[in-house]
Amino acid sequence: MSNSRNKGLAIKDLKVEYKSGQLALGQVDLSLPEHGIYTIIGPSGSGKSTLLRAIAGLLPSYQGQILFNEKSVHEKETLIGLVPQNYGLLPWKTVHDNIQIAMKITHTASSSKQERETQIKQWLSSMGISDLAERYPLSLSGGQQQRVAIARAFAILPTILLLDEPFSALDAITRETLQVLFLENWMANPTTTLFVTHDVEEAILLGQKIIVMPSNKETTPEIIDNHLVFHMKHEDKRDSVDFFEQTKRIRKVMQEIW
Numbered sequence: 662m663s664n665s666r667n668k669g670l671a672i673k674d675l676k677v678e679y680k681s682g683q684l685a686l687g688q689v690d691l692s693l694p695e696h697g698i699y700t701i702i703g704p705s706g707s708g709k710s711t712l713l714r715a716i717a718g719l720l721p722s723y724q725g726q727i728l729f730n731e732k733s734v735h736e737k738e739t740l741i742g743l744v745p746q747n748y749g750l751l752p753w754k755t756v757h758d759n760i761q762i763a764m765k766i767t768h769t770a771s772s773s774k775q776e777r778e779t780q781i782k783q784w785l786s787s788m789g790i791s792d793l794a795e796r797y798p799l800s801l802s803g804g805q806q807q808r809v810a811i812a813r814a815f816a817i818l819p820t821i822l823l824l825d826e827p828f829s830a831l832d833a834i835t836r837e838t839l840q841v842l843f844l845e846n847w848m849a850n851p852t853t854t855l856f857v858t859h860d861v862e863e864a865i866l867l868g869q870k871i872i873v874m875p876s877n878k879e880t881t882p883e884i885i886d887n888h889l890v891f892h893m894k895h896e897d898k899r900d901s902v903d904f905f906e907q908t909k910r911i912r913k914v915m916q917e918i919w
């Protein structure tokens with residue numbers, strides 16, 4: 662019988678080889694509770710995107726098991742929202758229609774048009790992009806496209822949310838603003854979330870645990886608890902002793918396994 666310990670995402674003995682026969686992702690064993698958010702950092706090529714792709718069902722094959730609440734993650738009832746590195750927006754659809762079509766495909770949209778429009782407005786407003794609704798993705802800056810992609814991912818109310826460096830290529834201030842917006846949205850809709858970043862500070866600011874991927878595919882990832890920092894008020898995190906200590910701890914692990 663299922664109990665709360667088995668709830669959430671369970672990744673067991675996951676290994677991925679692409680056609681070339683080269684190992685893209687070494688052995689990953691990981692469990693993430695329902696309503697948990699973990700961040701992932703790792704050197705380039707360590708398999709972070711491959712891990713997200715395997716969970717999202719975008720790989721033709723892998724070894725091991727990926728389960729959500731003890732069932733294959735690829736069952737219909739598990740809805741996965743992915744924000745890929747290139748945002749994945751449809752260039753021929755407006756911002757509004759990008760969100761609307763995702764809601765339609767995933768059957769998240771309410772039956773009434775008015776309710777659906779209210780939901781779209783709410784998601785656009787929550788990411789601070791209400792004024793961009795009728796624009797096309799290619800007319801937007803990278804940061805604006807990232808906001809749209811995140812609004813769309815939240816709007817489908819996914820069971821699992823996967824984000825692949827969603828705030829890369831943003832200036833430091835915009836990045837900090839988006840981190841706060843993202844966390845507020847996540848707190849209001851705490852879906853099971855994996856968030857890949859190259860930024861150690863971002864990993865500490867956003868994750869309940871931090872997964873540090875090794876460069877050697879034969880070594881298993883290091884998983885670092887981050888509850889102390891996670892539960893602080895966001896504005897207090899950066900200046901806290903715990904944040905400083907955590908940064909030191911993670912840098913040490915990086916030196917050992919990168």
Ligand SMILES: Nc1ncnc2c1ncn2[C@@H]1O[C@H](COP(=O)(O)OP(=O)(O)OP(=O)(O)O)[C@@H](O)[C@H]1O
Pocket residue numbers: 679680681684685686703704705706707708709710711712
């Ligand atoms: N489609 C593919 N075919 C063959 N090999 C691939 C493919 N995609 C990725 N790889 C290889 O798999 C390994 C892991 O790649 P992946 O993109 O998952 O790394 P990453 O940690 O996300 O890197 P980055 O931080 O640079 O985005 C790399 O060695 C990469 O060259």
